[in-house]
Every structure is written in structure tokens, then in C-alpha cells.
Amino acid sequence: MPFVRSSLSFAAIVGALSLFGCATTSGNLTHSAERLEHSTATLRDDAHRDSDSSGYTRDAQALAQEARDFRRVVEDHHARDTDVRDAFEDLSKSYHAMRDEVEHSRDRDAERDFKPVTEAYLDVEREMRGYRRDRYAGD
DSSP: OHHHHHHHHHHHHHHHHHHHHHHHHHHHHHHHHHHHHHHHHHHHHHHHHOTTOHHHHHHHHHHHHHHHHHHHHHHOTTOOHHHHHHHHHHHHHHHHHHHHHHHHHTOHHHHHHHHHHHHHHHHHHHHHHTOOOOTTTTO
16 A cells, blocks of 8 residues: 555656646746847847848848747747747748858858857757647646
8 A cells, every 4th residue: 555655646746747847848948939039139120220231131030020920829828839830940941041141141240140049049949859838738
């Protein structure tokens, strides 16, 4: 009987920790998405002030829009895993297009301005590797 009781206790603890882990992952993803949205908005604003690079400005605008859309999906408690993953895929395409634009420009200012975006994007990417929305979170 003590074995059954300790096994049940152990199972309850593991279950509670699993739920906590999902909530923490979701919270970390939300924080990373907010940080990315902020850094892309700053980049967009900086690019807009520099009227010499219209392609760069369009890419920065698209990336900022995708980052905002991604954050909204992450925060939507009714969004499914596939919604979050699809939004991340769109975000990833915009990020890589912008990164390519910055690399090809060989502009040190652009590289410096893009660094916070890359750091925030990499945080989001790390969070997405372990992402699994708690299917009961919206209930």
C-alpha cells in the first residue's frame, strides 16, 4: 500500500510539473514574441527615416508586420498549435529575407540595427523548438 501511495504522489507531482512546464514555455514564447515585435518596430522606424533604401524599408515593414501578427497568434488562447507554427513560418520567411537584405548591403549601420532583431528572433526560434500549447489552456 505505501508503494501505491508513493507512486500516486509521484504521478501527481510529475503531472503538476508538466503543466507548469507548458505554462512556462508559453509565457517565455509570449515574452520573446513581444521582444521581437518591439525590436522589429524599432528597425522599421529606423529604416523609414532612411529614405535611400526603399527595398530595405519594405522588408523591415513586412518583418515588423509578421512579428506583430505572430505575437497576436501566440497570445490568442484559442489559437491551435498549427496556427502558432504557421505564424512562425511566415515570420521566419520575413526574417530571413530581411537578414539576406542586411547581409548583402554590407552596411555596418544596418548590421548594427539588425542585431537586436536577430537576438530576439533566435529567442523565439529556441522557444518554438520546445513549443506545445497546452490544449486545455483556453478552457
